[in-house]
Each structure stands twice: as structure tokens, then as C-alpha cells.
Amino acid sequence: MTTLIHDPQIQQIINPPNTSRFWENDLKRFESGDVSLDRHTAGENTIRAFQRLLIFLGYSTSSSGAFSIDGDFGRGTNRALAQFEFEHSLSKPGFPTKTLTYECNWRNARTEINVIPDVLLTMPTLEKMLEAAKEAIAKNEINCGDFDEAIFQLNALYNNDLLDCRKINERYGTAAEKASQNLKDSKNIIIHPEWILSIIRQESAGVVRPRFEQHFLTKFSKQEPQTDLSELRFRSMSFGLGQIMGFNYSSIGANSAKELYTAPLEKQITSIARFLTLRSSVRNVVSKTNPTADDFKVVAKYYNGSGYATHHYDESLGRWFREFKLLRG
Structure with a gap:
């Protein structure tokens, strides 16, 4: 069982203000091994909490490249999870990592995303995500370089408070x-x-709401195959x-x-x-x-x-x- 999920800062990341924590029931089932969270098994509130965590860590959650908190474990959220697992050496044996830089252009990047296989959110991956969030906070390597501001922007994105x-x-x-x-x-x-x-x-x-452009990641990965995928992913986003x-x-x-x-x-x-x-x-x-x-x-x-x-x-x-x-x- 992970204890970081109850950390006050983590709670601010995954919980929108003034909302119920329906995701906690899914977490209990998840921790007991009763369920694996993927595109087809998690509830909307659990997915929103998961998406908020991914966005806090700098991952796009929509197939369009947007940073979206919509409660839909769609292809974009699946891609974000696959990217996180790859960048943290958590990809399952045999996972076709080249699909993360699949062939596409700006017109078809959204439709071709289907080549990335479905991935599961496992307990080790969730624990690593929580650890990564705490580490980023400690180093101030977070959106806007400030925890309170990052949470303000995350909640503004969640509420569409333009x-x-x-x-x-x-x-x-x-x-x-x-x-x-x-x-x-x-x-x-x-x-x-x-x-x-x-x-x-x-x-x-x-409202700070980055956007990821898959076709740029594909292009840059060909030009600089030795460069860390995380850095190339950031080069493929619009920021600030x-x-x-x-x-x-x-x-x-x-x-x-x-x-x-x-x-x-x-x-x-x-x-x-x-x-x-x-x-x-x-x-x-x-x-x-x-x-x-x-x-x-x-x-x-x-x-x-x-x-x-x-x-x-x-x-x-x-x-x-x-x-x-x-x-x-």
C-alpha cells in the first residue's frame, strides 16, 4: 500500500477543491489487487485524479495534445502513461517503444495514436508517479516553478477558469x-x-495549459536519436x-x-x-x-x-x- 497518496501536497494535486473523493474506493480495490486500472476499468473520478497527477508531472492527456482533465482514459491518457513508464524504465517486457514516436504528421497524429498499445496502471507505476511528483516539488521542477502556482493553474485548467x-x-x-x-x-x-x-x-x-505535438516528437527523435525522450517530449510542447x-x-x-x-x-x-x-x-x-x-x-x-x-x-x-x-x- 502506498502512503504517499495521503501526503497533503499529493492530495492537492489529485483532488480538485470542494469535490468528493470517490476515487478512494477504486484505490482500495487497486491496492488489494482486485482490479487493474486501464482504459476500460476505472471510474471517471479516479481517472480525473490520475489525469491531474499526469498533468502535474508534465504529460499531455488528450489525443489532441491538450492537457485535459475529462475523466476519459482515452488514447491520450494511455499515451501519457506509456510515456511515463518508458521514461522511468517501467515499460513491460516486449512493449513496442517505437510506437511512442509513431510515424505521423500534424494532420493525422491524432488518428494514428492507436498504434500505441493499451497499458495498465500498476501499483509500482502509481508509486513511482507519486515519488516523481514529490521529487519534482522538492527540486522546484514543476509547472511555473512554484507549488502553489502550479496548483492554481491545475485547478483553473480543471474548472476551465479562463x-x-x-x-x-x-x-x-x-x-x-x-x-x-x-x-x-x-x-x-x-x-x-x-x-x-x-x-x-x-x-x-x-491559464497555463501546455500542448503536446506528437509530430514534432516523431521528427526530433529521428534527428536526435541519442537525446533523452523526455527532453524531446518537452521540445515538442508549447508552454506558458x-x-x-x-x-x-x-x-x-x-x-x-x-x-x-x-x-x-x-x-x-x-x-x-x-x-x-x-x-x-x-x-x-x-x-x-x-x-x-x-x-x-x-x-x-x-x-x-x-x-x-x-x-x-x-x-x-x-x-x-x-x-x-x-x-x-
């Missing part, structure tokens, strides 16, 4: 001002805080309030992709400012206080890619910019 412009400005406005001032002082680069806040509103709505892809880590001053995951909120906001000023054409735009419609298109294409117009990214960015400008006087 922030509007006013709340984003209240929570992150000061840090955006500081990031703007630091770039001006250190590199004589001008970026107005409204641009940083607009990206936060557009990309994450103020600005959803910056992990493979950009060196260009914004980080030592590894995982460092983007563990970065405190203030550093995440600084990373957005740095990322927006890497390219001269974009740097010229974000120095403006009265940007035009074409200016928003420049930033949208840079940040979201050539298909930005399909979902009106530039128009949304313009709307958020104007709202933040009004809020900030």
Missing part, C-alpha cells in the same frame, strides 16, 4: 510592464506591454502563458525545453517579450502604440503561422490590444 482582459491585466500587467522595461534597459528594444498581454489573452487566456514551442528554448535564453515548463510566471512573460522581438519585422511592429490592421497581420503570421487568417487571429489580436490599451489608460 481570464478576460481585465483579469489578465490585474494578474499579469505589472510583470508585462517589467518585461518591457527590462528589454528597453538591457537591449534598447521597445515593446509595449499591451502586445505581451494581447498574446497572453489570445494564446492561453491567462504565451504558448511558446519548446524547441525555441535557446532563442529566448533557456538552457533546455523543460526550463520553459518550470519557468516562473514572470519569466514566462519575459519570454513572450523576447520571442516577439526576435525578428526585426515584428520588432518594428511591437514598438508601435497605434498599430494598423496590417501590423496585427504581421504579428499574427509570425506567432500563429501562415494560416492565421483562417481563425481570424489578427482580428482577435487587434481587439485584445485595443481593450488592454483602454484598461491601461
Whole structure:
């Protein structure tokens, strides 16, 4: 029987506030050997608790790559468990580990995920997950680099508590001002805080919710077969309030992709400012206080890619910019 499950910090990870602990019945059966938890046997509340733990450890739980707490032990949660077991030398003998980097592109990554076999959550794996969580807390190698903030973001994700412009400005406005001032002082680069806040509103709505891109993991594993799969997995995710892809880590001053995951909120906001000023054409735009419609298109294409117009990214960015400008006087 594992005792870590009753640790106060672990309890905050697996238990949403003000909810019943229905998963405890499953745990008792699990510990007694009466049941194995897999895609077909666990109850929704148990799966949600398990998903919260996986997300806290930095694993995507949806086949889309999202960090989702939906109570469905689907293909994405199955992949997360398989990844954790492989990265911690817990994969069962004969498990086809190459399926974790299955052939795919961005269009079919979600459908091809079926090649990863079903895996079971065993007692040794659960114990290792709990140990890994406590170790990460002790080393501060957790989302946002702070336990209380990580729990806040986890609960916001669970409740889908997205922030509007006013709340984003209240929570992150000061840090955006500081990031703007630091770039001006250190590199004589001008970026107005409204641009940083607009990206936060557009990309994450103020809630840190990473996203995993399987096709990048497949690509990187071919390019660097000797690199640890965990690091490649982090390079294949978008992180933080600005959803910056992990493979950009060196260009914004980080030592590894995982460092983007563990970065405190203030550093995440600084990373957005740095990322927006890497390219001269974009740097010229974000120095403006009265940007035009074409200016928003420049930033949208840079940040979201050539298909930005399909979902009106530039128009949304313009709307958020104007709202933040009004809020900030």
C-alpha cells in the first residue's frame, strides 16, 4: 500500500477543491489487487485524479495534445502513461517503444495514436508517479516553478477558469510592464506591454495549459536519436502563458525545453517579450502604440503561422490590444 497518496501536497494535486473523493474506493480495490486500472476499468473520478497527477508531472492527456482533465482514459491518457513508464524504465517486457514516436504528421497524429498499445496502471507505476511528483516539488521542477502556482493553474485548467482582459491585466500587467522595461534597459528594444498581454489573452487566456505535438516528437527523435525522450517530449510542447514551442528554448535564453515548463510566471512573460522581438519585422511592429490592421497581420503570421487568417487571429489580436490599451489608460 502506498502512503504517499495521503501526503497533503499529493492530495492537492489529485483532488480538485470542494469535490468528493470517490476515487478512494477504486484505490482500495487497486491496492488489494482486485482490479487493474486501464482504459476500460476505472471510474471517471479516479481517472480525473490520475489525469491531474499526469498533468502535474508534465504529460499531455488528450489525443489532441491538450492537457485535459475529462475523466476519459482515452488514447491520450494511455499515451501519457506509456510515456511515463518508458521514461522511468517501467515499460513491460516486449512493449513496442517505437510506437511512442509513431510515424505521423500534424494532420493525422491524432488518428494514428492507436498504434500505441493499451497499458495498465500498476501499483509500482502509481508509486513511482507519486515519488516523481514529490521529487519534482522538492527540486522546484514543476509547472511555473512554484507549488502553489502550479496548483492554481491545475485547478483553473480543471474548472476551465479562463481570464478576460481585465483579469489578465490585474494578474499579469505589472510583470508585462517589467518585461518591457527590462528589454528597453538591457537591449534598447521597445515593446509595449499591451502586445505581451494581447498574446497572453489570445494564446492561453491567462491559464497555463501546455500542448503536446506528437509530430514534432516523431521528427526530433529521428534527428536526435541519442537525446533523452523526455527532453524531446518537452521540445515538442508549447508552454506558458504565451504558448511558446519548446524547441525555441535557446532563442529566448533557456538552457533546455523543460526550463520553459518550470519557468516562473514572470519569466514566462519575459519570454513572450523576447520571442516577439526576435525578428526585426515584428520588432518594428511591437514598438508601435497605434498599430494598423496590417501590423496585427504581421504579428499574427509570425506567432500563429501562415494560416492565421483562417481563425481570424489578427482580428482577435487587434481587439485584445485595443481593450488592454483602454484598461491601461
